[in-house]
Amino acid sequence: MSAANAAGWRPTMGDTTPQGENFTTKSGDYGLMLEEPLSFEIGGREKCGVDLDDPQGAPVAGLPLRKAAPDLPGLTEPETVRHYTRLSRQNYAIDLGPFPLGSCTMKHNPRLNEKVSRLPGFADVHPLQPQSSVQGALGVINELAHWLIALTGMHGVAMTPKAGAHGELCGLLCIKAAIEARGEQRGVILVPESAHGTNPATAAFAGFKVESIPANAAGRVDLEALKARLGPDIAGIMITNPNTCGLFEPDMKAISDAVHAIGGYVYCDGANFNAIVGKVRPGDLGIDAMHINLHKTFSTPHGGGGPGSGPVVLSEALSPYGPLPFTAKTADGVIHLVEEENAQAFDHSQGFGRMSAFHGQMGMFTRALTYILSHGADGLQQVAEDAVLNANYVLRSLEDVLQAPFAESGPCMHEALFSDRGFADGFSTQDVAKGLIDEGFHPMTVYFPLVVHGAMLVEPTETESKSGLDRFIASLRSLAERAKAGDRSLHSAPHFAPRRRLDETLAARKPILVWKGEPGPAGLPSPSEIGDR
Amino acid sequence: MRYLPLTADDRAAMLGIIGATSVDDLFVDVPAEARLSGPIVGLPLHANELAVERHMTRLASQNLSAGSAPFFLGAGAYRHHIPASVDHLIQRGEFLTAYTPYQPEIAQGTLQVLFEFQTQVARLLGTDIANASMYDGSTACWEAILMAGRITRKSRAVLSGGLHPHYAQVVKTMARFTGDTIDARLPELSAEADDAAVIAAIDADTSCVVVQYPDILGRIPDLAAIAAAAQAKGALLIAVVTEPVALGLIEAPGNLGADIVVGEGQSLGVGLQFGGPYLGLFGCREKFVRQMPGRLCGQTVDAEGKRGFVLTLSTREQHIRREKATSNICTNSGLCALAFSIHMTLLGGEGLARLAKVNHARAQAMVARLAKVPGVSCLNTTYFNEVTLLLPQDAREVVRVLADRGVLGGVSLGRLYPGVEGLANGLLVTATETVTDEDIETFATELAGVLA
Numbered sequence: 001m002s003a004a005n006a007a008g009w010r011p012t013m014g015d016t017t018p019q020g021e022n023f024t025t026k027s028g029d030y031g032l033m034l035e036e037p038l039s040f041e042i043g044g045r046e047k048c049g050v051d052l053d054d055p056q057g058a059p060v061a062g063l064p065l066r067k068a069a070p071d072l073p074g075l076t077e078p079e080t081v082r083h084y085t086r087l088s089r090q091n092y093a094i095d096l097g098p099f100p101l102g103s104c105t106m107k108h109n110p111r112l113n114e115k116v117s118r119l120p121g122f123a124d125v126h127p128l129q130p131q132s133s134v135q136g137a138l139g140v141i142n143e144l145a146h147w148l149i150a151l152t153g154m155h156g157v158a159m160t161p162k163a164g165a166h167g168e169l170c171g172l173l174c175i176k177a178a179i180e181a182r183g184e185q186r187g188v189i190l191v192p193e194s195a196h197g198t199n200p201a202t203a204a205f206a207g208f209k210v211e212s213i214p215a216n217a218a219g220r221v222d223l224e225a226l227k228a229r230l231g232p233d234i235a236g237i238m239i240t241n242p243n244t245c246g247l248f249e250p251d252m253k254a255i256s257d258a259v260h261a262i263g264g265y266v267y268c269d270g271a272n273f274n275a276i277v278g279k280v281r282p283g284d285l286g287i288d289a290m291h292i293n294l295h296k297t298f299s300t301p302h303g304g305g306g307p308g309s310g311p312v313v314l315s316e317a318l319s320p321y322g323p324l325p326f327t328a329k330t331a332d333g334v335i336h337l338v339e340e341e342n343a344q345a346f347d348h349s350q351g352f353g354r355m356s357a358f359h360g361q362m363g364m365f366t367r368a369l370t371y372i373l374s375h376g377a378d379g380l381q382q383v384a385e386d387a388v389l390n391a392n393y394v395l396r397s398l399e400d401v402l403q404a405p406f407a408e409s410g411p412c413m414h415e416a417l418f419s420d421r422g423f424a425d426g427f428s429t430q431d432v433a434k435g436l437i438d439e440g441f442h443p444m445t446v447y448f449p450l451v452v453h454g455a456m457l458v459e460p461t462e463t464e465s466k467s468g469l470d471r472f473i474a475s476l477r478s479l480a481e482r483a484k485a486g487d488r489s490l491h492s493a494p495h496f497a498p499r500r501r502l503d504e505t506l507a508a509r510k511p512i513l514v515w516k517g518e519p520g521p522a523g524l525p526s527p528s529e530i531g532d533r
Numbered sequence: 534m535r536y537l538p539l540t541a542d543d544r545a546a547m548l549g550i551i552g553a554t555s556v557d558d559l560f561v562d563v564p565a566e567a568r569l570s571g572p573i574v575g576l577p578l579h580a581n582e583l584a585v586e587r588h589m590t591r592l593a594s595q596n597l598s599a600g601s602a603p604f605f606l607g608a609g610a611y612r613h614h615i616p617a618s619v620d621h622l623i624q625r626g627e628f629l630t631a632y633t634p635y636q637p638e639i640a641q642g643t644l645q646v647l648f649e650f651q652t653q654v655a656r657l658l659g660t661d662i663a664n665a666s667m668y669d670g671s672t673a674c675w676e677a678i679l680m681a682g683r684i685t686r687k688s689r690a691v692l693s694g695g696l697h698p699h700y701a702q703v704v705k706t707m708a709r710f711t712g713d714t715i716d717a718r719l720p721e722l723s724a725e726a727d728d729a730a731v732i733a734a735i736d737a738d739t740s741c742v743v744v745q746y747p748d749i750l751g752r753i754p755d756l757a758a759i760a761a762a763a764q765a766k767g768a769l770l771i772a773v774v775t776e777p778v779a780l781g782l783i784e785a786p787g788n789l790g791a792d793i794v795v796g797e798g799q800s801l802g803v804g805l806q807f808g809g810p811y812l813g814l815f816g817c818r819e820k821f822v823r824q825m826p827g828r829l830c831g832q833t834v835d836a837e838g839k840r841g842f843v844l845t846l847s848t849r850e851q852h853i854r855r856e857k858a859t860s861n862i863c864t865n866s867g868l869c870a871l872a873f874s875i876h877m878t879l880l881g882g883e884g885l886a887r888l889a890k891v892n893h894a895r896a897q898a899m900v901a902r903l904a905k906v907p908g909v910s911c912l913n914t915t916y917f918n919e920v921t922l923l924l925p926q927d928a929r930e931v932v933r934v935l936a937d938r939g940v941l942g943g944v945s946l947g948r949l950y951p952g953v954e955g956l957a958n959g960l961l962v963t964a965t966e967t968v969t970d971e972d973i974e975t976f977a978t979e980l981a982g983v984l985a
Contacts, residue, residue: 036645038645038648038649039649039878040649040652043878043881044881045881045882045883046883047881048879048880048881048883048884048887049616049618049878049879049880049881049884050616050879050880050884050888052884052887052888052891052966053887053891054887054890055890055891055893055894057894057897059782059890059893059897060893060897060914060915060916061914062753062914062915063753063782063783063915063917064753064755064756064757064783064784064789065782065783065784066780066781066782066783066784066785066886067784069781069882069883069885069886070656070657070780070781070785070882070885070886071656071882072653072656072657072877072881072882072885073881073882074878074879074880074881074882074883074884075878075879075881077616077618077879080618080622080875080878080879081618081621081622083878084622084625084628084646084871084875085622085625087641087642087645087646088622088625088627088628088642089627089642090627090639090640090641090642090645091627091628091631091639091640091641091642091643092627092631092636092639092640093626093627093628093629093630093631094626094630094631095626095627095629095630096626096627099630099632101632101635104632106630106632108536109629109630110536112582112585112586114624114629115586116585116586116589116590116593118620119589119590119593120593120598120600120601121590121592121593121594121595121596121598122592122593122596122806122807123804123805123806124598124599124600124612124804124805125596125597125598125599125805125806125807126599126604126606126610126612126805126807126941127610127805127807127808127809128606128608128610128944128948128949129597129606129936129941130932130933130936130941132933132936132937133596133597133936133941134596134597134807135595135596136591136592136593136594136595136596137592137595137596137807139592139595140589140592143592147576150573150575150576151573151576162668162669162672162809162810163668163862163863163864163865164863164864165851165861165862165863165864166668166672166862168861169861173706173710176710196852197850197851197852197853197854197855197858197863198851198852198861198863200851200855200856201851201854201855201856201858201860201861202851202861203856204856204857204858204861205711205860205861206710206711207710207711207712210855210856247562248560248562248563249562250562250563250564252564253564253567276563278569278572278573279560279563279568279569280560280563280567280568280569281567281569281573284567285567293864295864299536301629301630301868302630302631302632302633302864302867303623303628303629303631303867303868303869303871304628304631304632304633304634304640304642304643304646304867304868304871305632305633305634305643305647305665305666305828305864305865305866305867305868306633306666306668306810306864306865306866306867306868306869307668307809307810307864307865307866307867307868307869308864309810323706339951340702340951341948341951341952352706352709352710353702353703353705353706353709354699354702354703354706355672355703355706355707356668356669356671356672356703356809357609357669357670357671357697357699357700357703357797357808357811358609358610358669358699358807358808358809358811359807359808359809360808360809361809361810362806362807362808362809362810363806363807363809363810364809364810366589369589370585370589373577373580373585373588373589374535374536374579374580374581374582374585375534375536375579376572376576376577376578376579376580377572377573377576377577377578378572378578378579379534379537379578379579380572381569381571381572382534382537383537385556385559386537386539386544388556388559388560389539389544389547389548389551389556389559390539390547392547392551392553392559393547393550393551395551396550396551396552397550410561410562411551411553411558411559411560411561411562413559413562433636434638437636437638437639442632442636442639443636448852462536462537462539463536463537463538464538465538465539465543466538466539466540466543466546466547468538492836494638494639497638497639498638498639498641499637499638499641499835499839499841500638500835500836500837500839501638501835501836502637502638502833502834502835502836502841502842502843503833503834503835503836504637504833504843504845506833506834507831507832507833507843507845508831508845508846508847508848511822511829511831511845511846512831512832512833513648513651513662513663513822513829513830513831513832513845514648514651514652514655514656514661514662514663515648515649515652
């Protein structure tokens with residue numbers, strides 16, 4: 001009998017009740033809590049979910065023929081559907097409840113977007129078809145580009161970057177190309193301490209040296225410290241605004257002016273654009289480049305880790321250096337794909353080149369444009385307002401039980417930041433996060449930003465209802481109180497998830513990255529393989 | 534608005550609790566001169582589902598979709614039949630609307646899928662291990678070159694002339710900024726792949742040799758010979774596979790000595806989608822694991838000893854390692870990896886081998902018929918499902934006229950290598966299982982008509 005049971009908690013699967021009843025089932029499943037072996041353990045060589053001809057002709061001579069088919073068991077369609085459906089039920093998802101990951105903008109993914117992206121005219125079109133046969137597809141790229149430029153007040157946009165970090169790379173390569181074009185060498189990019197990890201990683205990836213700049217007591221960039229560091233070796237700054245503490249940088253224009261004055265450029269990480277879309281245009285704040293995560297602000301689904309899409313809006317100074325290919329509409333109404341061949345004709349001979357094989361994440365463009373057209377200019381403004389309202393509601397509803405480091409300086413933007421200060425000895429942010437899982441919620445972003453101890457960053461987004469937020473707030477409040485009171489049952493949370501806490505140290509010390517077993521008899525996974533104790 | 538649950542009463546009540554009089558009070562940190570007072574002028578206002586669907590459907594109808602015409606394009610993106618269950622399953626909200634599995638206790642579905650995906654990719658490519666995906670084949674190719682540089686501590690990459698020119702462009706773009714030396718070449722219009730030229734270019738400073746298999750002209754290079762030559766000079770062989778279905782028929786690159794194998798996984802489960810999102814495959818030898826880019830899923834146990842999966846070895850990654858990370862990649866191609874994995878599960882190894890045979894047989898039928906068109910010859914002796922035809926004239930115009938006649942008749946080498954005169958008459962054509970005898974006959978007839 002576990003300590004949790006003694007404290008009156010519901011027994012976990014495979015546990016015993018306080019009365020000694022055994023909760024272990026014969027199948028290993030518990031009602032709707034379903035275990036699922038690996039596909040390799042239930043599949044078979046003779047099984048296939050696709051009916052195919054078996055042509056008898058000989059292959060052409062001289063091929064290095066495979067000695068044996070790849071060693072991968074197959075499944076029939078009913079088995080496949082069941083395998084993945086059962087697995088899906090072990091996931092939390094925005095469709096199930098709030099997913100308040102700060103900086104990740106987990107908002108509802110409208111299903112019209114999915115429907116539209118699957119129209120054969122978008123889904124079943126090859127990237128290298130003659131351009132006359134894809135005018136509608138090029139039209140989507142062009143129309144979305146127009147919106148992104150208008151919403152940000154910028155001059156141009158590079159549509160090909162495949163995710164936020166790829167967009168950061170695009171922006172920094174534009175900066176590097178612009179500096180090279182001036183015949184200068186500037187090797188340093190400044191990055192605030194609170195930045196996303198991708199910022200310093202991207203700067204290094206693009207061949208820059210990264211230097212950190214400190215934050216002030218109000219959680220913003222220290223303008224004086226920044227100015228003191230500026231000089232002829234500075235290529236630019238990468239800044240997140242609203243920043244990762246969920247705060248707007250009120251000195252943004254002054255920061256931009258200072259960086260421009262020494263010949264540098266300003267890159268803005270647009271991960272948090274959702275807070276300000278339709279409320280302020282980054283172009284009016286002196287930004288030179290900013291990526292826009294279509295999978296955040298513009299609702300394309302995160303899909304368990306991608307695909308994303310990271311178009312980069314560019315100032316007039318950087319637009320000439322943007323990557324190929326891109327679209328351009330001429331006076332005759334024809335939309336052209338500008339590639340290596342016609343770059344000069346479209347006055348883009350200084351572009352830094354191609355950064356992925358084709359034209360960008362078309363499947364995300366159709367979804368994002370559908371979303372943007374649904375909201376319109378007025379609806380997008382409401383998006384930002386409701387996102388900020390929801391975050392401030394969370395902040396003010398919890399600041400009496402959770403320490404909120406910057407709450408005194410005023411309202412937050414789209415996310416509320418708390419620390420672990422005041423928890424009982426030995427209790428951490430991790431305990432509260434895992435406790436939220438038992439409460440039926442996905443945890444917030446934890447231990448980020450690094451500038452706040454035991455950070456908890458809550459981004460509700462605008463698609464949460466007030467009653468949904470009230471339930472979340474009540475749960476988080478109760479967990480904060482338990483962490484302060486030293487409720488030890490939190491240490492073993494989660495109790496009611498498909499798995500208890502997983503041993504991440506073991507996974508890293510002895511990496512098992514692929515299945516090494518042999519296919520077993522169909523439908524009979526070996527018990528040792530599915531988690532015998 | 535249909536996506537915004539807050540009512541006017543809710544907003545008023547929430548402002549009351551916050552202690553603000555209006556929502557504008559919450560934007561006080563935005564300088565007043567930069568704050569927009571109303572919707573941006575000149576942009577449309579909100580629209581209902583019907584209106585938006587109508588607009589998007591009109592745009593979609595301006596495209597000639599592959600399924601509505603005889604279709605023979607490849608060159609790094611391939612049209613295969615995707616079983617209906619694949620798209621159904623990836624639209625389950627638990628997969629579609631989940632985030633990166635940072636909380637493993639409630640993300641075992643995604644994590645187990647990634648573990649299965651990594652296993653499938655490794656077995657398909659013939660590598661010890663594989664990661665949880667990259668953006669696409671071209672970016673995976675550049676990341677592999679960087680990884681080879683870290684392993685060998687050398688920075689000169691030799692690219693085969695058979696490497697997709699867009700992949701080569703991506704590599705050259707990036708190398709310009711990192712200072713790596715790239716030794717690239719154009720393909721020779723000959724039946725033999727460019728193996729000899731590549732082998733001759735390897736020297737003691739070479740970190741890696743990058744060879745596409747099958748190559749951009751559809752030919753099958755001799756990877757084993759190149760691997761031996763690379764090894765003799767202390768360089769790694771990076772094999773690039775843009776058509777993974779080929780690996781149902783021809784030997785896996787890892788089994789022929791490739792040290793790193795990258796690929797474009799779009800062929801299985803993902804679809805054409807006008808070029809993206811696609812799926813970067815990345816496999817390598819186990820001893821290189823700590824130099825790998827991208828996310829890795831690993832097996833472990835939970836507090837009760839049950840098998841479970843987590844993201845692991847994240848000390849290579851940007852969110853832990855920041856500027857010292859092996860790559861800046863964060864979001865990758867999770868949902869595309871799921872689609873690939875479901876399609877692969879439906880096929881199994883034997884099914885993939887059969888699918889590959891069907892593709893090869895369709896290509897043989899296509900070659901036999903098109904080579905009979907007056908003035909047309911086939912360059913290849915070896916191929917999988919794609920070959921290079923030599924036409925008596927510039928192929929770019931031929932492709933355009935064919936499209937006007939309702940035939941999507943391949944990719945001209947002029948589109949891929951603009952301005953390279955020696956290649957202008959080349960036409961890349963592909964036949965997958967989706968191509969019928971009738972399609973081939975229509976193509977041959979129209980091609981003959983255009984050339985006449």
